[in-house]
Amino acid sequence: MKYTVALTSISLAAMLITHAGRAEYQQVNLTVFGMDCAPCAHAIRVSMKGISGVNTVDVDLNTGLVGVKLAPGNTAELRQFNQAVEKNGFTHKDAEVVARGKVSGTAAAPVLEVIGTADQYALTPAASATDVAGLVGKTVVVTGVLPQVSKGKVPDTLRYKTIAEAQ
Amino acid sequence: MRFFLVMACAVTLPAIAGAADHGPIFSYATPVNSAREFSFDTGIFGRSGSGGTQLSTGSGLGYGLTPHITLNAFLPATFGSGPLPETRIFPSGEWSAGASWRFLHSVTSVGKRLESTASLAAVVPGPQADSGVLAHLHRAPGVAGTLATGLASRSQYLWAGSGYTRFAEASHDLRPDTLSWSGVYGYRPARLRRGADQWDYRGLAELTGEHTGDVRAQGHLLPGSSTTTLWLGPSILAIYKDVAISGGVQAPLFRDASTALYGQERVRFAINFSYLKYSSHVSSH
Numbered sequence: 385m386k387y388t389v390a391l392t393s394i395s396l397a398a399m400l401i402t403h404a405g406r407a408e409y410q411q412v413n414l415t416v417f418g419m420d421c422a423p424c425a426h427a428i429r430v431s432m433k434g435i436s437g438v439n440t441v442d443v444d445l446n447t448g449l450v451g452v453k454l455a456p457g458n459t460a461e462l463r464q465f466n467q468a469v470e471k472n473g474f475t476h477k478d479a480e481v482v483a484r485g486k487v488s489g490t491a492a493a494p495v496l497e498v499i500g501t502a503d504q505y506a507l508t509p510a511a512s513a514t515d516v517a518g519l520v521g522k523t524v525v526v527t528g529v530l531p532q533v534s535k536g537k538v539p540d541t542l543r544y545k546t547i548a549e550a551q
Numbered sequence: 552m553r554f555f556l557v558m559a560c561a562v563t564l565p566a567i568a569g570a571a572d573h574g575p576i577f578s579y580a581t582p583v584n585s586a587r588e589f590s591f592d593t594g595i596f597g598r599s600g601s602g603g604t605q606l607s608t609g610s611g612l613g614y615g616l617t618p619h620i621t622l623n624a625f626l627p628a629t630f631g632s633g634p635l636p637e638t639r640i641f642p643s644g645e646w647s648a649g650a651s652w653r654f655l656h657s658v659t660s661v662g663k664r665l666e667s668t669a670s671l672a673a674v675v676p677g678p679q680a681d682s683g684v685l686a687h688l689h690r691a692p693g694v695a696g697t698l699a700t701g702l703a704s705r706s707q708y709l710w711a712g713s714g715y716t717r718f719a720e721a722s723h724d725l726r727p728d729t730l731s732w733s734g735v736y737g738y739r740p741a742r743l744r745r746g747a748d749q750w751d752y753r754g755l756a757e758l759t760g761e762h763t764g765d766v767r768a769q770g771h772l773l774p775g776s777s778t779t780t781l782w783l784g785p786s787i788l789a790i791y792k793d794v795a796i797s798g799g800v801q802a803p804l805f806r807d808a809s810t811a812l813y814g815q816e817r818v819r820f821a822i823n824f825s826y827l828k829y830s831s832h833v834s835s836h
Contacts, residue, residue: 418658425747434831448661473618
């Protein structure tokens with residue numbers, strides 16, 4: 385019995401450590417230009433669902449907003465979301481994201497690393513600066529905006545609105 | 552030799568799709584397939600006049616090579632016969648294969664885009680004989696090109712296009728060159744600008760025109776065989792996710808064609824069904 389409890393505790397601790405160290409996009413909201421009709425929305429949805437880890441995709445034709453929610457532990461990269469838009473002949477503007485990641489770099493130049501992907505962004509405050517100095521080396525949840533960049537590229541800066549240590 | 556060259560083009564190039572996918576049914580328009588998207592079209596296209604009625608069933612296949620280049624092919628079959636003039640803007644008995652290239656694509660706001668598309672296709676006579684004065688001609692392949700430009704938005708659509716087809720000579724016979732043009736305006740009322748999971752409707756007014764040159768038979772031009780016609784009519788397009796159904800009817804606005812040779816063509820109508828198979832492929836890490 386003691387052995388079972390100890391094993392379970394070790395497994396749980398290992399899962400928590402793994403989860404704390406892992407990072408991923410939790411939600412990506414893209415504004416897409418050029419969609420005029422139902423097949424446009426359907427095409428975007430099919431393409432987004434082709435990305436491993438995507439749970440749900442909502443498309444609003446009148447606002448052009450494409451909302452993507454992702455499963456925990458996914459390794460989807462931003463360029464895949466961009467590609468899903470571009471392959472259908474549309475263009476994407478700024479993306480609002482909720483992401484979990486590890487803050488690296490220095491207090492003066494913090495960087496968010498999305499572990500399991502190649503994505504990393506220099507963190508800059510969107511408005512009033514939140515002190516991220518104490519978050520370097522920690523896992524955080526960030527909400528913010530990834531600005532539009534030219535086709536085929538991924539932005540290198542994340543303008544964060546909120547940032548907090550992950551629980 | 553020329554025949555084999557054109558046949559080779561038919562295999563390696565693609566066709567003009569005037570009425571296909573989720574655009575207008577009679578007119579030229581700009582939409583092309585998404586990358587890796589397959590589109591399947593099938594429809595019934597009818598022309599009726601004093602000399603009889605001709606129905607064509609056409610099946611089209613399109614494949615999006617890139618977001619802006621689509622390969623397409625069209626396989627027709629015709630039923631009934633009537634002494635009707637040559638037409639290229641309206642599906643008739645030719646097989647075709649070609650490519651469409653959306654060379655201008657300006658996307659500047661939500662739900663709106665400006666674009667221009669050019670198409671080039673090899674056109675090959677099908678196994679079925681033509682009717683009327685065209686029935687006795689030796690047939691040869693041809694080349695068709697179209698150019699369309701326009702605007703698509705959540706509320707309005709506007710496209711203008713033109714096409715030209717030229718056939719090769721066969722045993723001193725020559726089917727007429729055709730120059731066709733179209734203009735289409737579409738509107739989606741505010742209460743029909745609905746969600747992506749609901750049926751999407753739009754109404755269109757389609758104006759099409761066509762000029763066909765003289766028919767040459769055994770080296771001689773057939774007097775009075777040239778025609779010019781102008782057609783106008785409404786069409787409706789209904790789309791649900793990956794399925795589109797469209798239908799329309801047109802009546803002649805202007806007609807300069809020999810009644811003795813071609814009878815009096817009174818109405819054109821079409822129903823088209825499209826299935827759009829989108830690709831979920833997105834490159835992985």
